[in-house]
Amino acid sequence: MISIIANTCKxxxxxxxxxxxxxxxxxxxxxxxxFASETIPAPDFTxxxxxxxxFSLSDFQGSPLILHITxxxxxxxxxxxxxxxxxxxxxxxxxxxxxxxxxxxxxxxxNPYSRDxxxxxxxxxxxxxxxxxxxxxxxxxxxxxYLDYWNVRGGSSxxxxxxxxxxxxxxxxxxxxxxxxxxxxxxxxxxxxxxKLQDVGGSEWKGLEGEVxxxxxxxxxxxxxxxxxxxxxxxxxxxxxxxxxVMTIRKKDEYLRKSVSTSREGFMIGIAFTLGMGVVFFVxxxxxxxxxxxIRDSRIFxxxxxxxxxxxxxxxxKPLDEILEPVTSRIRPNRGEGEYCETKKSLLQRSVEASIxxxxxxxxxxxxxxxxxFALGWAPCALSMVLPVLIWLASQNITPLxxxxxxxxxxxxxxxxxxxxxxxxxxxxxxxxxxxxxxGAWTTKFFGLLVxxxxxxxxxxxxxxxxx
Numbered sequence: 001m002i003s004i005i006a007n008t009c010k011x012x013x014x015x016x017x018x019x020x021x022x023x024x025x026x027x028x029x030x031x032x033x034x035f036a037s038e039t040i041p042a043p044d045f046t047x048x049x050x051x052x053x054x055f056s057l058s059d060f061q062g063s064p065l066i067l068h069i070t071x072x073x074x075x076x077x078x079x080x081x082x083x084x085x086x087x088x089x090x091x092x093x094x095x096x097x098x099x100x101x102x103x104x105x106x107x108x109x110x111n112p113y114s115r116d117x118x119x120x121x122x123x124x125x126x127x128x129x130x131x132x133x134x135x136x137x138x139x140x141x142x143x144x145x146y147l148d149y150w151n152v153r154g155g156s157s158x159x160x161x162x163x164x165x166x167x168x169x170x171x172x173x174x175x176x177x178x179x180x181x182x183x184x185x186x187x188x189x190x191x192x193x194x195x196k197l198q199d200v201g202g203s204e205w206k207g208l209e210g211e212v213x214x215x216x217x218x219x220x221x222x223x224x225x226x227x228x229x230x231x232x233x234x235x236x237x238x239x240x241x242x243x244x245x246v247m248t249i250r251k252k253d254e255y256l257r258k259s260v261s262t263s264r265e266g267f268m269i270g271i272a273f274t275l276g277m278g279v280v281f282f283v284x285x286x287x288x289x290x291x292x293x294x295i296r297d298s299r300i301f302x303x304x305x306x307x308x309x310x311x312x313x314x315x316x317x318k319p320l321d322e323i324l325e326p327v328t329s330r331i332r333p334n335r336g337e338g339e340y341c342e343t344k345k346s347l348l349q350r351s352v353e354a355s356i357x358x359x360x361x362x363x364x365x366x367x368x369x370x371x372x373x374f375a376l377g378w379a380p381c382a383l384s385m386v387l388p389v390l391i392w393l394a395s396q397n398i399t400p401l402x403x404x405x406x407x408x409x410x411x412x413x414x415x416x417x418x419x420x421x422x423x424x425x426x427x428x429x430x431x432x433x434x435x436x437x438x439x440g441a442w443t444t445k446f447f448g449l450l451v452x453x454x455x456x457x458x459x460x461x462x463x464x465x466x467x468x
Contacts, residue, residue, distance in 0.1 A: 226413020274415030276371020281411030289403025306459025
């Protein structure tokens with residue numbers, strides 16, 4: 001059943017194409033600052049203020065607006081408090097200077113049971129908030145439209161100010177404080193903001209003031225990354241072995257032909273298997289992104305993520321159990337000679353057997369179920385390739401639904417290499433599988449080096465060095 005795993009060490013020079021594939025995946029995923037030469041239309045929204053009145057962004061057109069995006073709730077971000085308080089005080093001072101100035105606040109709240117930010121600001125800091133103030137509860141249906149503006153290198157800017165001109169274009173972005181990093185643009189004073197309101201739209205105002213950090217988490221990039229990580233020798237060999245076994249049982253005569261025969265049913269089975277894997281990754285993406293909402297802004301998260309990524313990267317170059325063997329061999333108790341050890345069927349073995357039973361009723365449902373079971377049971381094999389992607393996803397400022405969709409696309413890419421194996425006869429599928437394994441041995445090493453580099457970048461953030 002596992003004979004196809006042979007020749008793992010034959011690493012051929014087809015790597016330039018995969019270097020290009022890997023580069024495309026990386027370029028499609030990571031966020032980067034964008035300096036706009038022209039203003040950008042602000043996404044419209046309609047919100048319900050804490051006073052019960054509706055207001056929309058379009059209501060403010062005709063005069064410049066300061067859109068204040070913040071996070072004031074219980075529990076409060078302790079390191080941000082000085083900036084949060086200072087900015088609200090300056091906005092209140094600006095409104096007192098000129099009651100005609102337009103200000104609106106979107107308060108992003110993770111805790112739906114906390115008091116609203118307006119009440120807390122008035123109670124804690126004794127400010128008089130007289131402008132429209134709306135609470136945006138996680139998953140931030142309004143603030144998510146402005147993610148590129150309050151996100152800074154994967155972390156939250158709390159608070160953030162947007163200067164929107166009278167035509168509804170974003171003319172200025174000011175990141176007051178970045179969680180985990182410190183003061184960036186700093187608290188914008190009432191006098192400075194008043195002057196900007198007077199200048200915006202004038203002949204001397206050129207384009208967008210400030211930086212916009214695009215969240216370039218593209219579906220295409222995640223799909224390519226899914227294909228790349230599926231090529232780990234352990235993962236792809238196990239997938240090929242399982243499918244060879246299943247397909248041989250299903251249609252032994254057709255599948256064992258030496259000629260290049262194809263099977264429409266085999267193709268559909270491959271699609272169903274891939275979709276099954278995608279569903280598991282979708283649920284995992286929902287969970288990972290939800291957890292990320294609470295930990296991604298912590299500097300401890302940067303340190304732990306960095307250490308884990310470095311260890312996973314090293315394990316891609318050489319398994320950690322081999323590195324630690326001299327130590328573990330002294331600690332591990334020795335079994336006596338002749339001692340009987342009962343072996344139980346693994347989860348993957350039991351899952352394959354259950355899926356084969358379902359194949360009798362529907363090949364599509366059987367393959368779909370096998371994809372789900374495989375994604376759950378094979379995890380230890382491909383952990384060093386997939387876990388860095390999960391850690392990276394947890395660090396991104398995206399909603400749980402967006403995280404689920406992105407990881408679903410990643411899962412689809414992860415299962416795509418199995419489709420040719422299921423479609424063609426074993427003779428052809430075996431040759432394809434050998435190519436996968438030989439290429440995968442090389443890409444695993446390359447991926448390991450990249451993961452180590454990314455791990456160092458994350459760990460450096462803990463020490464205050466922002467390398468990315």
